[in-house]
Amino acid sequence: MGLPKTEIFNDQQNKIALWAKVFGHPARVAIIQHLFRINSCVCGDLVEEIGLAQPTISQHLKELKILGLIQGTVEGTSVCYCINPEKWNEMKSEIMDFLDQDISALDCC
Amino acid sequence: MGLPKTEIFNDQQNKIALWAKVFGHPARVAIIQHLFRINSCVCGDLVEEIGLAQPTISQHLKELKILGLIQGTVEGTSVCYCINPEKWNEMKSEIMDFLDQDISALDCC
DNA sequence: TTTCTTTATCGTAATATTGCAATATAACAA
DNA sequence: TTGTTATATTGCAATATTACGATAAAGAAA
Numbered sequence: 001m002g003l004p005k006t007e008i009f010n011d012q013q014n015k016i017a018l019w020a021k022v023f024g025h026p027a028r029v030a031i032i033q034h035l036f037r038i039n040s041c042v043c044g045d046l047v048e049e050i051g052l053a054q055p056t057i058s059q060h061l062k063e064l065k066i067l068g069l070i071q072g073t074v075e076g077t078s079v080c081y082c083i084n085p086e087k088w089n090e091m092k093s094e095i096m097d098f099l100d101q102d103i104s105a106l107d108c109c
Numbered sequence: 110m111g112l113p114k115t116e117i118f119n120d121q122q123n124k125i126a127l128w129a130k131v132f133g134h135p136a137r138v139a140i141i142q143h144l145f146r147i148n149s150c151v152c153g154d155l156v157e158e159i160g161l162a163q164p165t166i167s168q169h170l171k172e173l174k175i176l177g178l179i180q181g182t183v184e185g186t187s188v189c190y191c192i193n194p195e196k197w198n199e200m201k202s203e204i205m206d207f208l209d210q211d212i213s214a215l216d217c218c
Numbered sequence: 219t220t221t222c223t224t225t226a227t228c229g230t231a232a233t234a235t236t237g238c239a240a241t242a243t244a245a246c247a248a
Numbered sequence: 249t250t251g252t253t254a255t256a257t258t259g260c261a262a263t264a265t266t267a268c269g270a271t272a273a274a275g276a277a278a
Binding site for chain 2: 009014020023024027036040050083085088091100103
Binding site: 152 | 223225226227237
C-alpha cells in the first residue's frame with residue numbers, strides 16, 4: 001500500500017489529479033508566478049528568488065517540465081526556463097472544466 | 110527534512126498549494142464529481158461508487174471537510190455530504206486568479 | 219436490552235515527497 | 249589543458265500520504 005489506486009479512476013480524474021499535484025507545493029506555484037511576472041524566460045536566478053537549495057529547485061523544475069508546463073532552453077552554461085503556452089492553456093481548460101460546474105442548483109440538506 | 114518549507118512562501122502561494130493538494134488524488138476528484146452529478150447530498154453510497162475501502166473514503170472525505178469544501182449532516186445513522194457553495198466559489202476564484210494570467214505576451218527564448 | 223447499520227478513528231505497512239550535501243556534467247574562459 | 253560557472257543527478261534522511269483491517273461510536277430496529 002501507499003500507492004494511489006489510479007486504475008480504478010477514469011482518465012479525466014487521473015489527469016486532473018496530476019495537474020493539481022504539481023501545484024500542490026508552494027515552491028512550484030512560486031516558480032510559475034515568477035515566470036509570469038518577469039514575462040520572459042529565466043536563467044539561474046530562481047535559486048535566490050525562491051530560497052531553496054539548488055538541487056531542490058532543480059527537482060521542482062523537473063516535475064513542471066515532465067508535465068510540459070515549462071520548457072528549458074540551453075543558453076551556453078545556463079538553462080533558460082519559460083512557460084509552454086499551449087500546455088498551460090490545455091491544463092487551464094481541463095482544470096476549469098472541473099471547477100466550473102453549476103453550483104447554484106445544488107439541492108442540499 | 111521531508112516537510113515542505115511553507116514559511117518561505119507567501120500566504121497566497123501556500124493557499125493555492127493547499128487547494129491544489131486536495132485535488133491531487135483522483136479519489137477526491139471523483140467524490141466531488143459525484144456530488145455535482147447527483148446534484149444533492151449523498152449518504153453512504155460513496156464507498157460502492159468510488160471503489161475504495163470505507164476507512165479510505167472516510168479519510169478522503171475528512172480532508173475535503175477540513176478545507177471546508179464539503180460539509181456533512183448527520184441523518185440518523187448515516188451522514189449526508191454535500192458541497193459548500195461559498196467555499197467552492199472562494200476556492201475557484203483563487204485558483205482562477207492563479208491560472209488566468211495573460212500568456213499571450215510571453216516573450217520567450 | 220441486544221443487534222444491526224453506518225461512519226469515524228486507530229494502528230500499521232507500503233510507498234511517495236521533500237530537501238540537501240556530494241558529486242557529475244557540460245559549456246565557456248583563460 | 250585547467251579552472252570556473254551553471255545545472256542535473258545521486259544518495260539518503262525525515263516526513264507525508266495512501267490504503268485498509270480492526271475496532272469504536274452512535275443511532276435505529278428488534
